[in-house]
Structures are given as C-alpha cells and as structure tokens.
Amino acid sequence: MSGRVRPGLTREAVLAAAVELADRDGLAALSMRSLARHLGVEAMSLYHHVANKEALLDGMVDAVFAEIHAPTAAGDWRVEMAARHHSARAALTGHRWAVGLMDSRSSPGPATLRHHDAVIGCLRAGGFSIAMSAHAFAVLDSHLYGFLVQEVSLPFDEGDDMGAVAEDILGDVPMDGLPHLTEMAVEHVMQPGYAFADEFDWGLELILDGLERRRTTDG
Amino acid sequence: MSGRVRPGLTREAVLAAAVELADRDGLAALSMRSLARHLGVEAMSLYHHVANKEALLDGMVDAVFAEIHAPTAAGDWRVEMAARHHSARAALTGHRWAVGLMDSRSSPGPATLRHHDAVIGCLRAGGFSIAMSAHAFAVLDSHLYGFLVQEVSLPFDEGDDMGAVAEDILGDVPMDGLPHLTEMAVEHVMQPGYAFADEFDWGLELILDGLERRRTTDG
DNA sequence: TGCGTGGACTTACGGCGTAAGGCTAGCCTA
C-alpha cells in the first residue's frame, strides 16, 4: 500500500472522477467508457479498482455521505439534527444524482455507517431512549430523503422564479377539474416570495417539535 | 377512437404490460425489447403508442398514482390523510420500482395531478389556509416518499425476520467504532417484534399531530 | 539477470434505445 510504484489510478481517484463527471454531465452520461475517457484510460482498466459499475455507484454515494456533517454527541440534539439536515441538503443538491441513487443501494459504505452512528449517538446523548432514537432517526431521514427527492426533481435552480417554473410545468397541462391545484398554484406558489425550499425548514421544525415533545415519553 | 379496427395494441395495454413486467422481473429487466416480446410484438411497434421509453416510464408512474386512494373533501382531514398515506404505501410497495422512478420524473400525468388536487382539496376543506395546505402537503409527501425510499431499499419482504436481515446487511461490515449503531441493532432492531414498517405510522402520527396543532395558525 | 506480477490495453459479445423506412390489411371515397 505504501510503496506504490506506477502512479496510475487509485480507487479514490476513480471515485472522485466519477463524482465530478456525474456532477457535470449527469448520471446518465456516466458510463464506464466515459469515465475512463475522462481519466485518459481504457474502460476495462477501471475494473482493477472497482468490482463493477454497481460498486462504483456504491462508492460514489458513500463519498457524498462523507460530506455530510456528522452530529456531535456533545452538542444540543436539536441544533445538531438541524445542522445535519441542512448539511445533507447542501451535499445532495450539490450532487443531485446521489438522491436517485440512495434507493437501489442496499450495501452502505463506511462513511454512511459512521454518519448513522453519529446521528444515533447524538440522539442518545440528548436523552432519547433506544426505541425513541429509532423513531426519531426514521422520521428525520424520511423527511430528509423525501424532501430531496421532490426538490431534486423540480426542474430549476435555486435562484429561479417559481412562477415561471410553475408555468413551465403546468403550462401544457389542462387544469380543468383541478380547482385546488389551480388555486394553490395561482394564489400561492406562483406568487413572488414563495420558495419550495422554505418548506424544508417548516417541516423540519414541525418534526423537531414533535420529537421534543415525545423525547422523554416511551412510545 | 370508437371504431378501432385491428385489435392490436393500445397505450393502455402497453402500460399495463410494462407495469406487470416491472413487478415480476424488476425495472432493470424492462427494456423496449423485452416488453415487446412480452406482448408478442416487435420493439419498434411500441413507438406507435408511446413516444419513447421516458414517456413509457412516465405513464407507468401515473398508473401507480391512479391506484392511490384520493382523499375526500367530505371526510375528516386527519383520517383521509392517514388513509392516503397507507394507500400510497400499499401501492408503492406493490410496485417497488415506482419509488425509484418518482424522482427523475418531472412531468406529472393526469392521475397524479388529480390525486394532488384531491389532497389539497381535502386539506382546504379541513380548515387549512392555502399556505398551510402547502406546508402540510410538503411535509406529508416528504415523509411518505422518504419512508418508502428507505423501506423499498431494505432487501427483505414483509414477513421476514428483522434480525436475520440486519445480520445480512451488517454481517460483513466491521462494526468497530460504531457503538451506537451496534447497540441499536443488537438491542432493538434485531429483537423479535421490531418492524421498520411500524415507524411509518409513528412518523405519520407525529406529523399529523403537528399539523393539527398548527392548522389554524398562520405560519 | 531474469522473473513474477500488477496494471494497463485489446478484442469481442450480447443487449440496449431508437432513427429510417418498408409492407399490408382494412376503411373510405368515387
């Protein structure tokens, strides 16, 4: 491991290049061939560093997890969980492809496991029982992933005008017979100042409040 | 439309066959060629009924949405939202491939739109303001999708013993330095009686409680 | 000096989505 001879590729270099390529051109454009081209190498050479494409994707997801702030057991659980939520959102909107990869991946990498361990550790330190920590973990992660699944599939970037986007999506849709959707779009979502992103914090606060309330009960 | 001549294919038949095939063999096994084979037809014939594979997938997702119970404005909002949550979980665990398709799909089909309209309508009828309905909608959907993303990627079926599954996942992982994860696995998740599925209702109740509490405020 | 080995390359296979175009059965018009 220490006396590496020919510089060549490493697993880390391959993963980093794959993440870079997926960020730039989208996951669909990431093939073993395109990745190899990006690295100035032939496709089959990659198989010396990753077992196959699945393993490559596993590694990429784990690399993203490594970017997420791991909660500290020393900190206030509520503050730490909120920080984790925001950090995860930052990481996953920076690597949009990762959200779609999180399902379909059933073998978590080391960074993923360390992260989850830290989350549970913080909750335990915050006074949650084991059972309560499991509840909290599940509901927080569900909200996190679910929000990101929705946000990432919204076809626009942070700064965009929500009204224009809504018109884009709904423009060629017949809105007859969809009174409530129409009302919400016209009178709320398409109004200046509305940002779907704000729903992230609203939902997070609701959940944290609920957890606070249940923290020391046993259900 | 009425005087159809050669029986042949229809868009509906194509979509139904695609759903059936994906249910049976998984989404990865669904190609235009395999679908055509399943229908006793050549691959290119499908393009008379579906624009391309993306459109096929869009249609499949919409077909799944059509299976989900649409809330009634007449019913109690809390009961209706819970019913929708459970119905959606049933539909999406019956068509596991659909969960992974929900992101990446940015053009909702008619059934999807009708469903969302019904959700908002029920909330409005339950006394939620427009802004509050948007909040409720976002947090409920986030929880729903996020939970399902996690549940679907768990490699086991409903009846399975959670302990065995956890061992499967974590068996070949070094648990050194992951004390909290280990504790939770050993003392809680792997105990008989624990079911991740139960976290669905726990989280749902937490969210519904929070919404109830905020229903008539204006934040 | 010679050899083993690790890390690259080459070739090849079967499958993919789909562009382009061909064939024919049945209907509509004259």
Next chain:
DNA sequence: TAGGCTAGCCTTACGCCGTAAGTCCACGCA
C-alpha cells in the same frame, strides 16, 4: 366495386452500453 390512404406492424441498422477473456509490458525483487 376499384383505388388509394393510412394505421399499425415489421426489418434493418447505428452507436452506445457493461463486462468476460486474454495479451502485453514495465517495474521491483531475487
């Protein structure tokens, strides 16, 4: 009833994909 139109299928072909199998070479060590 004859003729042509068209919808709905099929055929062919292209350039991708992931990867199994095998080759080749430079280096570090004996």
